[in-house]
Amino acid sequence: MPEFTAEELSEAHSALLSVLYKCERIDAGKLGKSQQTLLERRIAALKVALKLIEKEQDRKY
Numbered sequence: 001m002p003e004f005t006a007e008e009l010s011e012a013h014s015a016l017l018s019v020l021y022k023c024e025r026i027d028a029g030k031l032g033k034s035q036q037t038l039l040e041r042r043i044a045a046l047k048v049a050l051k052l053i054e055k056e057q058d059r060k061y
Helices: 008-024 033-060
Strands: none
Touching: 008 033
């Protein structure tokens, strides 16, 4: 697995948090069923990615 600098991890974390925030603000009720499912899966994947980044950041410090 490639090594990332603390700065790269921090920037990635900030970017993913921004995307997660925007996804969570979407009114899923206005979406079709498949778009709702896709949105739910995106949110779940973003949360996993953020946790992995946080875990890696904790390991580095």
